[in-house]
Structures are given as structure tokens and as C-alpha cells.
Amino acid sequence: MTALLALTMRELKKWYRRRIAIIFTFITPLFWLALFGKSMNLYNLLQIPSNVPPEFIQYIQEAIDQIIISAFGTKDYFTFLATGMFSVFILFSSMFSGMSLIFDRRLGYLSRLLVSPIKRESIFLSRVISNIIRSLLQFTALFLIALALGLNIGPQFSITHLIALYITLALLALAFSNIFIILSLKIEEHDTAIAITNLLNLPLMFASNSIFPKNQMPDWLQTIAEINPLTHSNIIVRKLVIGSSLNIPLNSFLYLGIITILTTILGVLLSRKLLQYL
Amino acid sequence: MKIKTIIKVDGLTKIYNGEVVAVDNISFEVYEGEIFGFLGPNGAGKTTTINMLNTLIKPTKGYAEIAGYKLGRDNDKIRKIIGLVPQELTADDELTGMENIMLQASLYGVNKKTAKERAEELLGMVELSDAAHRLVKTYSGGMRRRLELVMGLIHRPKILFLDEPTLGLDVQTRAKIWEYIKMLRDEFGVTIFMTTHYMEEADKLCDRIGIIDKGKIIALGTPTELKNILKGDIIVIEIDNVDNFNEEILTKEISNISEIRRIDGKISITTEKGENTLPRIINHLTKYGIKVLSVELLKPSLEQVFLYLTGRKIREEEPMDSIRMRAIMRRRRRV
Structure with missing residues (x-):
């Protein structure tokens, strides 16, 4: 337990000391929020032409509102995107959570850990826990940025909602870091890990409801989106932040929970097996 | 003083990929409280042997017993009583010297207070006290080596494995490290198992030496005994x-x-x-x-002994075999 704590602190200390790198981790999210989120304003795209007789304008406007709200849960695309991006950023930061293990292997620090009597899973879990903490701190910063950029929070939003939001994203971070650290258990070169990461990040993002609603997708893509943890995290986050009734998030909570538990068990078992010898 | 065996090795073998024999059926004993050295050229199998004994590499065949614990079966127990100072400098260079030491101590369940006391004592011994709170990336090679020694000792191991402890250091630093190693043995009674390809180091430092070449022990004895072969x-x-x-x-x-x-x-x-x-x-x-x-x-010198036994000088270029072996090992690890 002391070892797990000490190893987690090591990860966080090293992260904290790379201040410049931390600043850079915010640039991509900022691009998405400020550039993509703000320019893709779907609601403004659906302007009613000026030659429409004035007596219809109200009805057309209502129809447009209903279409947009039923698709996005909000009239404001920025809010839709931002609430989707919170989970995507958790994915982005978790994707690199296995990297420290790969570098430890390369630089020989892993030998130091393997030759010591610590429980093998603490090598694994220290990266998972530190990644959850890192991801949530980053989320906090992004949440504030999104608010500044005009995130529309539902009127019902309370401290309970905020806590639930953190729990949801913590679960997502746990699931994703489990998966990416498991992939890194036996990888020797960081190029391999980067290649895997690059292969997975965009498809995972697009095959979910992060940028566009799921029900606009072809059937096969919907099926993929259904099993993508991002989709479920987005459903919960949007329900909490926007408060629209897009879906009942209990199933999504359960799904995230089950994925989290399963990947944690798998990670612990695999690290016990694969981290015995160098 | 009665001689007590602390490491017993019988027929230890490591074959990589089913074709490259890195360590070939070696048997030897290390006595408690001695400085035992493995001397041989690069690629002779020294590091592979050390890493099999410290539980990092799984032996292909053979038996080894460390302080009465069976290698393979009792790895957890072995890990508690050994320390390793690896060949590469592996302290985390984004942390300070002290942070590295304290982290190392927590891996072995040494409580903070004890660890702090020991760290200060050890740092003083290797003259690193002033640099303790600097990031390791600002250390020189010699300072990092000394830090590695401290880290290997913070949990007071019974057996300390030193893999090429002075690799790449200048003559003065090397002599200093020898002093520390001797002091460890004399003050703490640590048994030291080390590898080196420096003849002088083996000669001056080790109580007994095993000369290893191409995975086999070709001679074993005190430096004087070995030189008498000539x-x-x-x-x-x-x-x-x-x-x-x-x-x-x-x-x-x-x-x-x-x-x-x-x-x-x-x-x-x-x-x-x-x-x-x-x-x-x-x-x-x-x-x-x-x-x-x-x-x-x-x-007569160990250099001559090696030349006499193998017909080659120890400092010769690495033989093709070892280069090939490393390439294969690398490929193997990738899988």
C-alpha cells in the first residue's frame, strides 16, 4: 500500500514538474472547443430565409428548434460539443497513461521495480490512479474554460450533479487507462504505443456521440457507438449538464461500471502474470 | 570464522529463443560476507547470470538457492533480502536524489523515519549529502553511480548485486567506488556479488573471482590462485x-x-x-x-590469466556472437 502510494506520487510529481508539457496538453482541447465548437454553429446555419411570410416564421422557428433539440438536446451546438469533448479529453489523456510504463522499461526503472518485493499490480495501479487524478484536474480546467466560452448549463445543475459528473469521468478515466496500460505491459518501444494511440483516438471519438448524435449514424456505426464507453459517458455527462431527456443514463452508468470493474480485474491479473520477469 | 554458503548455483542455464546459449550450465557457490566477482568480456553471460539470480530473468534450466530460498519458487522472499545496482543508471532523473532514495525505501516497506536516517548516513558515506535535493538529471555519471549504490542499500540487503558498478567511470571515481564497496562489506557485512570486465577491479576488490567466457565459468578462485595458474x-x-x-x-x-x-x-x-x-x-x-x-x-595478472585460458584478450572487440545474441534478445522481448 505504501509502495502504491509512493509510486502514484512519483507519477504525479513528474507530471507536475513538466509544466510546459501540461500547458501543451490543453492546446488540442482548446482548439476543439474554441475553433470547432464555436464555428460549427448549426443553429445559425438554419436561418429562416427573409422571403418567408412573417406569419410562418414563428412556426418554422419552432420546428427548427424542435429538430435541433431532439437531435442535440440543446439549441447550442457548442454546449453539445463541449459536453462531448469532456469525455474525449479523458480519452486523450488516458491514451498516454501507459507511456510512463514503456519509458520505465526502456530506461531500466522497471527492473528496479521488478526486483523489489512490491505487489506487481501496484506498478499497474499507480499509473491508473495517477491518470485518474491528472485527467480530473485537466477536466476541471477545461470545464472552467468551457464555461467562459459560453457553456449553457441546465437550470437544475447542482453540487450533486457536479459530483456525479466527476464520478462518471473518473470511471471513464479508469476504464481507458486500464485498457491503455494493459496494452503497454509488454511493449518495449514508445513508437509502437504512439502508433496504437494514433490508430485508436480518432475512430474512438467519431464512433461515439461526442461530435454528432448517435441516431444520425448508419446502423453499423450505431452498433459500434453502443459499445464505445465514450458514448455512455457522454450520455451521462449531457444529462447532468444540460438536463435534457435524451436517454435514461442508468444503463450507461451500469455499462461504465461493468467495463471499469472488468478492465481493472484484467489489468491486475495480467500485471501479476506479465510483470514477474523482465 | 566458519565459511557459510549464501548463494548456491547448480547447472544454471539460460537459452534465448531456444538457440542462443547465454549462460551454459554454470555451478558455483558464494560465501557469506565475501565480495564475489564475475569477470569476463562483454556478452560472456555476466549480466544474464546476475539477472537470473536477482529474479529478473527466468532461468531455462538449473537450480539456485539464495540464503536458503529456492529461486523461482521463493522469488518474493528472495526479493526482500537482495539489493540490485544495475549496469544502467536507472534512478529516476526527474526526481531528486533524496526522492529517489525515499521512493526506493517505500518499495521495501522501510518506514520514513528509518529511511531518512539511513539515507543521510549513506549519502554522507558516498559524499552526496550536498546534492541530495537536486534533480538527478543534474548529477555527473560518478554521482549517479554513487546514488545507485545508496538506493541499492537503503533496505539493508543481505546480498547486494552490483552489475558493472564502475562502467564508464574515470580512474579516480572508480577507486572511490571500490572504497565504498569494501566499506559496505566491512561495516554492514553485506555479501557482494558483482560483475566486471575490468581486470584491475576484480583483482583489487574481489575475494574470489569466477572467470566467465561464452556462458561458461572457465576458472574460479582467489585472485592469487588464479594468477598462479600462469x-x-x-x-x-x-x-x-x-x-x-x-x-x-x-x-x-x-x-x-x-x-x-x-x-x-x-x-x-x-x-x-x-x-x-x-x-x-x-x-x-x-x-x-x-x-x-x-x-x-x-x-602475472588476471588479464594474462584470461589470455592464457582463452587465447584472447578480454578487452577485444565484442565477438559477433554477443552482438547477434543481443539482437535476438531484443527481438524476443518485442514479442
Whole structure:
């Protein structure tokens, strides 16, 4: 337990000391929020032409509102995107959570850990826990940025909602870091890990409801989106932040929970097996 | 003092990929409280052996017992009582020296207060106290080596494995490290198992040495015992025509020659008091009309022992075998 704590602190200390790198981790999210989120304003795209007789304008406007709200849960695309991006950023930061293990292997620090009597899973879990903490701190910063950029929070939003939001994203971070650290258990070169990461990040993002609603997708893509943890995290986050009734998030909570538990068990078992010898 | 065995190795073997034999059926014992050294060229199997004994690499075959614990079965127990100072500098260079030490201590369940006390003592011993709170990336190579030593000792291991502890260090730093290693043994009674390819290091530091080459132990004993294999000084003479040379006449005329061998067109003569015998040999050869091209007088040293046993110098370029082996190991790990 002391070892797990000490190893987690090591990860966080090293992260904290790379201040410049931390600043850079915010640039991509900022691009998405400020550039993509703000320019893709779907609601403004659906302007009613000026030659429409004035007596219809109200009805057309209502129809447009209903279409947009039923698709996005909000009239404001920025809010839709931002609430989707919170989970995507958790994915982005978790994707690199296995990297420290790969570098430890390369630089020989892993030998130091393997030759010591610590429980093998603490090598694994220290990266998972530190990644959850890192991801949530980053989320906090992004949440504030999104608010500044005009995130529309539902009127019902309370401290309970905020806590639930953190729990949801913590679960997502746990699931994703489990998966990416498991992939890194036996990888020797960081190029391999980067290649895997690059292969997975965009498809995972697009095959979910992060940028566009799921029900606009072809059937096969919907099926993929259904099993993508991002989709479920987005459903919960949007329900909490926007408060629209897009879906009942209990199933999504359960799904995230089950994925989290399963990947944690798998990670612990695999690290016990694969981290015995160098 | 009664000699007690602390490491017992029997038929230990490591074969990579089912084809490259890195360590070939070696057996030896290490006694409690001694400095035991593995001496051999790069790729001889030294690090593989050390890493099998410290539980990092799984042996292909063979048996080893460390402080009464069986390797493979009792790895968890072995890990508690050993320390490793690896060949590469592996302290985390984004942390300070002290942070590294305290982290290391927590891996072994040493409580903070004890760890702090020990760290200060050890840092003082290796003269690193002033740098303790600096990031390791600002350390010199010698400082990092000394930090590695401290980290290897923070949990007071019974056995300390040192893999090439002075690799790449300058002569002065190397001598300092030797001092520390001796002090460890004398003050804490730590048994030290080390590898090196520096002859002088093995000679000055080790109580007993195993000479290892191509995965096999080819000689084992105290430095003096090993040097006695040579039976004296070696004179290497190069002459214009080896066919004209006659061993029998030479031994008949010059009394204290114990062995004559022909190696690569040169003549290697083992004798006592080489400096006295050498002029007599040259006179003898000149008398028989043999032209001497070059002469070399070699005093007994571990370097000579290795040359004598293998026909090669230890500092020679890495043989192709070891390069190939590393390439295969790398590929294997990737899988």
C-alpha cells in the first residue's frame, strides 16, 4: 500500500514538474472547443430565409428548434460539443497513461521495480490512479474554460450533479487507462504505443456521440457507438449538464461500471502474470 | 570464522529463443560476507547470470538457492533480502536524489523515519549529502553511480548485486567506488556479488573471482590462485621463422622455463623472474641464428590469466556472437 502510494506520487510529481508539457496538453482541447465548437454553429446555419411570410416564421422557428433539440438536446451546438469533448479529453489523456510504463522499461526503472518485493499490480495501479487524478484536474480546467466560452448549463445543475459528473469521468478515466496500460505491459518501444494511440483516438471519438448524435449514424456505426464507453459517458455527462431527456443514463452508468470493474480485474491479473520477469 | 554458503548455483542455464546459449550450465557457490566477482568480456553471460539470480530473468534450466530460498519458487522472499545496482543508471532523473532514495525505501516497506536516517548516513558515506535535493538529471555519471549504490542499500540487503558498478567511470571515481564497496562489506557485512570486465577491479576488490567466457565459468578462485595458474611471468617472442625454433633445446639450456607454447606464430614462454630469463633467451636464439623481431614481458595478472585460458584478450572487440545474441534478445522481448 505504501509502495502504491509512493509510486502514484512519483507519477504525479513528474507530471507536475513538466509544466510546459501540461500547458501543451490543453492546446488540442482548446482548439476543439474554441475553433470547432464555436464555428460549427448549426443553429445559425438554419436561418429562416427573409422571403418567408412573417406569419410562418414563428412556426418554422419552432420546428427548427424542435429538430435541433431532439437531435442535440440543446439549441447550442457548442454546449453539445463541449459536453462531448469532456469525455474525449479523458480519452486523450488516458491514451498516454501507459507511456510512463514503456519509458520505465526502456530506461531500466522497471527492473528496479521488478526486483523489489512490491505487489506487481501496484506498478499497474499507480499509473491508473495517477491518470485518474491528472485527467480530473485537466477536466476541471477545461470545464472552467468551457464555461467562459459560453457553456449553457441546465437550470437544475447542482453540487450533486457536479459530483456525479466527476464520478462518471473518473470511471471513464479508469476504464481507458486500464485498457491503455494493459496494452503497454509488454511493449518495449514508445513508437509502437504512439502508433496504437494514433490508430485508436480518432475512430474512438467519431464512433461515439461526442461530435454528432448517435441516431444520425448508419446502423453499423450505431452498433459500434453502443459499445464505445465514450458514448455512455457522454450520455451521462449531457444529462447532468444540460438536463435534457435524451436517454435514461442508468444503463450507461451500469455499462461504465461493468467495463471499469472488468478492465481493472484484467489489468491486475495480467500485471501479476506479465510483470514477474523482465 | 566458519565459511557459510549464501548463494548456491547448480547447472544454471539460460537459452534465448531456444538457440542462443547465454549462460551454459554454470555451478558455483558464494560465501557469506565475501565480495564475489564475475569477470569476463562483454556478452560472456555476466549480466544474464546476475539477472537470473536477482529474479529478473527466468532461468531455462538449473537450480539456485539464495540464503536458503529456492529461486523461482521463493522469488518474493528472495526479493526482500537482495539489493540490485544495475549496469544502467536507472534512478529516476526527474526526481531528486533524496526522492529517489525515499521512493526506493517505500518499495521495501522501510518506514520514513528509518529511511531518512539511513539515507543521510549513506549519502554522507558516498559524499552526496550536498546534492541530495537536486534533480538527478543534474548529477555527473560518478554521482549517479554513487546514488545507485545508496538506493541499492537503503533496505539493508543481505546480498547486494552490483552489475558493472564502475562502467564508464574515470580512474579516480572508480577507486572511490571500490572504497565504498569494501566499506559496505566491512561495516554492514553485506555479501557482494558483482560483475566486471575490468581486470584491475576484480583483482583489487574481489575475494574470489569466477572467470566467465561464452556462458561458461572457465576458472574460479582467489585472485592469487588464479594468477598462479600462469606459473610465473610470460615472455612472448616473435621470431622470423618459427620452424627453426626448437623447444627442447631451449628448455635444456635455460633451466627455469616451465612451459612453452606456440600461439599465432608467436612463442609464449612461461618462466619465473622473466626479467632475468629474457636476456638469456634472446642470447640463446641469436646463438642459433634465429632473428628476434619483437619481445614482450608480461607479469602475472588476471588479464594474462584470461589470455592464457582463452587465447584472447578480454578487452577485444565484442565477438559477433554477443552482438547477434543481443539482437535476438531484443527481438524476443518485442514479442
